[in-house]
Amino acid sequence: MNISKILLIIMLMQLMLASVSLAKEPIIASAITEEPANEKALLPLPAVSLLPINEDLLAILTQLKQASIDEQKIARALEQLTLATTPLNAAEQYLLLVTQALFKENAIANGVEHSSHNKQSREIIVLLEQALKLSAQISAQQLHQPNFLQLHLILAVHYAQQGQFDLAYLEKKSYLKKYYSYRKAKRLAMIASLEQSFTVHDKKASNSLLASQNKLKIRRVAEVQEQKATQQYNFTLIISTAIVFVLLFFRQLKIRNKLIRLTRTDALTGLANRSALFEHGEHMVASFIEQPEELSILLLDLDHFKKINDDFGEQVGDEILRVIAQLVKETMRSRDVFYRLGGEEFVAILPFADSNKAKAIAMRINEKIAQHDFSLLILQSRVTVSIGVATMASNKLTFEQVLHCADLAMYQAKELGRNSVVCYQNIAQAQERRGNTNSVK
């Protein structure tokens, strides 16, 4: 035996040891066996269709891998398969030959076969070489499967037994190459499947995340809308309440003003009444005290009004009072204010009017009333008034004092025969003159 043969045997032994461990523990083997450096160069198996395999055949293959087998039963099954009328495809024929080889191996191991060891080994090789010829009709992917791969392993053993170490080496190498390829394809398929399941899982997770985010968003939008609606409702409520309050306030103000106006208005004539007279009068007199301009007051009293009431009734008397109020208002200037003092007495405050101007206004009033035709109300066509005039010049009197002066002047007018105008100034001057005369006497 030369050195090259010895080296070949050593390598074959190593390969056999490796293949045995790989066949028993494929996963561990792949982990402990160094994969060839050019593993990347091994292309994944093309996705071609695999030929269908008869289930009985697969069952026999499985049984043959077990420790104890029922040889007769397997022989019968093999015979049935061989004689079957249904034609077997290339892959089935391949596996049938492998099965027959294995069965033969089993028979040798159990001492059932009596022919010589070498002869048996050659028969096995013949069977397996026949199977190898069918490889061209089977896809590489199917040939890389363990059931198909084992052919190379068995063949390598029997080549070695026959002393054909180079062939045994090549078969072992072929086995390992195909086995690595099968393992890699399986690993890649597993990685792809894992990646796919991970992607699906990831997508499902992100979908559920998106769904819950959407739900959250929808809930937030609903909450914001609810808040807005509540705010709008509250705002509307506040505004409505405010409007109601403002309206109530203005209504109250209006009623109050009306009441104030009513309390200061004479119901019969519509003129400002006695309380308004004293309030305004005091205010106006106070404002004229420091001014050089003069302020005058007229006190007007109807003549013989009791007789009118007695003769024509109080309703007629009321109507006459209204007519008098209207006539006086028409006669006065816009700045003058006319009041009903009470009963048949009226007062006019004339700002910026000295005694002459006031007397002129009083005379105009007097004449207007005297000339008015009352025949529609009473038999007598004439109604007259007596007017007292008082002026606040530099004498700094209070309102009540000025009014009192006008009252005195009005009584003077009554004494003088009514339907006349008397200025308090004249009375005062006359009194003064009388006083001087008495002091001279």
Ligand SMILES: Nc1nc2c(ncn2[C@@H]2O[C@H](COP(=O)(O)OP(=O)(O)OP(=O)(O)O)[C@@H](O)[C@H]2O)c(=O)[nH]1
């Ligand atoms: N119709 C009517 N009469 C009133 C009203 N207020 C007072 N009188 C009446 O006016 C009359 C006033 O009478 P007197 O004070 O005597 O004065 P007079 O009759 O006008 O006489 P002289 O003033 O002296 O000219 C009374 O009869 C009162 O009843 C009123 O609002 N309406």
